[in-house]
Structure formats: structure tokens, C-alpha cells
Amino acid sequence: MARVATTTDAFNAVAEPRRRQILDVLAAGERPVNDLVRRLGLAQPLVSKHLRVLREVGLVDVRDEGRQRIYRLNGRSLKPIHDWVKNYEQAWAERFDRLDVVLEELKGAEHTGKEQGDGSDDE
Amino acid sequence: MARVATTTDAFNAVAEPRRRQILDVLAAGERPVNDLVRRLGLAQPLVSKHLRVLREVGLVDVRDEGRQRIYRLNGRSLKPIHDWVKNYEQAWAERFDRLDVVLEELKGAEHTGKEQGDGSDDE
DNA sequence: TTGACATATACCGATATAGGCATATAGGGT
DNA sequence: ACCCTATATGCCTATATCGGTATATGTCAA
Known part of the structure; x- marks a missing residue:
């Protein structure tokens, strides 16, 4: 068998x-x-193929605009990954067992992270 | 070429x-x-092989104990993944509103709305 | 229609993966 | 020494990957 399909x-x-x-x-x-x-x-062609993969796992959405296809991030599909790694967070941040610290970091991530300001989430 | 090595x-x-x-x-x-x-x-053998891969990327450590090999998680190696996905957290932030509320209650509404409206063309 | 542009797909080659089976290595007990 | 247990590794097959080149599909413009 080969690797699990991408x-x-x-x-x-x-x-x-x-x-x-x-x-x-x-x-x-x-x-x-x-x-x-x-x-x-x-x-x-390589980009198109990668976009296809990303589309098939729901990581991006496409919109037709004339003869162009506009791709848009759909980060929601990354949530499973986030949820999984989150459980290991304490492995490199032992301060993580205090709720206030958790919230502090959470908030920090919101205005410290790079702007993704596309507002792609909807629905 | 095949996929990037695991x-x-x-x-x-x-x-x-x-x-x-x-x-x-x-x-x-x-x-x-x-x-x-x-x-x-x-x-x-399959487990051993998977453990080898995990060991080679630093996700687990081994310790010899008699004729047994004790494997131990080394979650620090997951940090790059966490750091990467974290930047996309806002994409599914609807669920996150709940935490924002908690945060505001604790910190006194420090939270500011996320910036939007990039979409600018460029180059 | 023709042509130019934008994107997707088909086909191909090379690679290396996951898993199975058999065997090697190594330590403990007798 | 021997055997038994614990683990790692080698060899093998089938598969499906990524990347490339060529081509198909589709859309706009003249």
C-alpha cells in the first residue's frame, strides 16, 4: 500500500x-x-493540482469570475488539525494549565497574528 | 517525483x-x-517503523530499559504545526466568539473587532 | 470565426510510501 | 551455553504521490 491519499x-x-x-x-x-x-x-498545472487537493478537503473555495477562477481560503477545515495539536500544547508550554493565561494567549493571538482580513468565513 | 519524505x-x-x-x-x-x-x-514491525519516523522528526524520545525500549512523547516538535494553524484560527472564529465573551467578562471588553477588508490587489 | 488568455486535466516517469513477512539484534533468565 | 522475549530492520509489492509536458476546456475580444 502506498501512503494515505493526500x-x-x-x-x-x-x-x-x-x-x-x-x-x-x-x-x-x-x-x-x-x-x-x-x-x-x-x-x-502544478498550482492547479494543488488547488484541487485543497479544494477536495475543503480548505479552499472557488468562485468563477469571467475566465478567472478566484480561490479563497476556507480555514475552517484546519480546525481538526488545530484541535488535535491543541491537546499537546502543554508539552511545550507548561504554564498552560492556568485559565487566565489561556485566555491571555487567546486574546493575544487575535490581534498579534498576521492579518488575514479576508473575512472568508461566512455561513 | 514523489511526495516529500514523511x-x-x-x-x-x-x-x-x-x-x-x-x-x-x-x-x-x-x-x-x-x-x-x-x-x-x-x-x-509496523509500530516500530512508525516509531522510527516519529523519532526521526523528534516527536518521540526513546529510553532503553532492559530489553524494552520505552517511548515517550516529545510534543515540542508539534509546535511548528501549532504555530502554523494558529494563524488561521480566525477562520473558524464563530465558535471562538464564546471565548471572546468570556474574555471580555474577565478583562473588561478589551477585545476589538478583527480588521477586515484586505482583498486589495497588489503587485 | 479566429485568436489570445486562464485554468484544468491527461498522461508519464520517478520515487518512496505503508504494510506484510521473515529475520536480525539484543537483553534476561535458566 | 541455551532459549525466550522485545524490538528493529531488510526485502518485497502495490500504490499513489509530485512534478513535467502537452493538451483540453472555457472565456473574452476583435
Whole structure:
């Protein structure tokens, strides 16, 4: 048997560095494919294939706009990963057992994190 | 070319569900290999191989104890994953509102709305 | 229609993965 | 010494990956 298919879940989709790159770019705002191609310096078919994988695990959404396809981040699909790693957080942050510290960090993450201001969540 | 080697980084190591299972078991405490074998119902060589991968990316440590090898979780290696996903937390922040509320109650409404409206073109 | 552009897909090659089975290595007990 | 247990590794197969090149699909413009 070969490895678990990359289209299985977000874990596998995100294991590929280029796909993480794509998501990182999309985090700044939706973009057409060619924009990603130029920005990442990858071959266009390769980008399309990676986008397909990301689409199949729900990490990105597409919208047709003329002859362009606008891809948009759908970070919700990363939640399973976040939920899983979160359980290990204490392994590198033993201060984590105090609720106030938890909340402090939570808040910090909100205005310290890079702007993703695309507001892609909806529904 | 094939996929990036699973021994490359934690992202790839953790993309394999069995390896996540192993880590989950080890999260409860260090264990010898046979313990994992019984607990996961996998073939012993398979467990050993997965443990090797986990070891090579630093996700577990080993200690020799007689003729047993005690594996122990080293969750610090998961931090890169956590750091990466954390930036996307806002994408599913609807659920997060609940925590925002708690935060505001504790800290006195320090929370400011998230900035939006990037989507700007560029380059 | 023709042509140019934007994106997706088909096909191919090389790689290395997960898992199975058999065996090697190593330590403990007798 | 021997045997038994515990674990690691080697060899093998099937699979499906990633990346490349070529082509198909689709959309706009003249």
C-alpha cells in the first residue's frame, strides 16, 4: 500500500509544503490562479493540482469570475488539525494549565497574528 | 517525483493516522513498544517503523530499559504545526466568539473587532 | 470565426510510501 | 551455553504521490 491519499483530510493536504504556501498566500486574500502561480513561482498545472487537493478537503473555495477562477481560503477545515495539536500544547508550554493565561494567549493571538482580513468565513 | 519524505518534518509525520494514534497513546504516558502494539492492534514491525519516523522528526524520545525500549512523547516538535494553524484560527472564529465573551467578562471588553477588508490587489 | 488568455486535466516517469513477512539484534533468565 | 522475549530492520509489492509536458476546456475580444 502506498501512503494515505493526500485528499483524505486536511492533515495530508497540509503535509505538502507548497500547499501550505498556497494557503499562506490565500490567507491575505482571495486570488486567481495566475496570481498564485506568479507569486509562488510554480508551474501553473502544478498550482492547479494543488488547488484541487485543497479544494477536495475543503480548505479552499472557488468562485468563477469571467475566465478567472478566484480561490479563497476556507480555514475552517484546519480546525481538526488545530484541535488535535491543541491537546499537546502543554508539552511545550507548561504554564498552560492556568485559565487566565489561556485566555491571555487567546486574546493575544487575535490581534498579534498576521492579518488575514479576508473575512472568508461566512455561513 | 514523489511526495516529500514523511521523515522530513512533523507535518508529514503526523499526516499518517496511525502515527497520530501512537502519539495519542503516548500522550497518556511513556510506553514500551509492545504496549503500543497491543493497544493499537497493529503489527509489531509496523509500530516500530512508525516509531522510527516519529523519532526521526523528534516527536518521540526513546529510553532503553532492559530489553524494552520505552517511548515517550516529545510534543515540542508539534509546535511548528501549532504555530502554523494558529494563524488561521480566525477562520473558524464563530465558535471562538464564546471565548471572546468570556474574555471580555474577565478583562473588561478589551477585545476589538478583527480588521477586515484586505482583498486589495497588489503587485 | 479566429485568436489570445486562464485554468484544468491527461498522461508519464520517478520515487518512496505503508504494510506484510521473515529475520536480525539484543537483553534476561535458566 | 541455551532459549525466550522485545524490538528493529531488510526485502518485497502495490500504490499513489509530485512534478513535467502537452493538451483540453472555457472565456473574452476583435
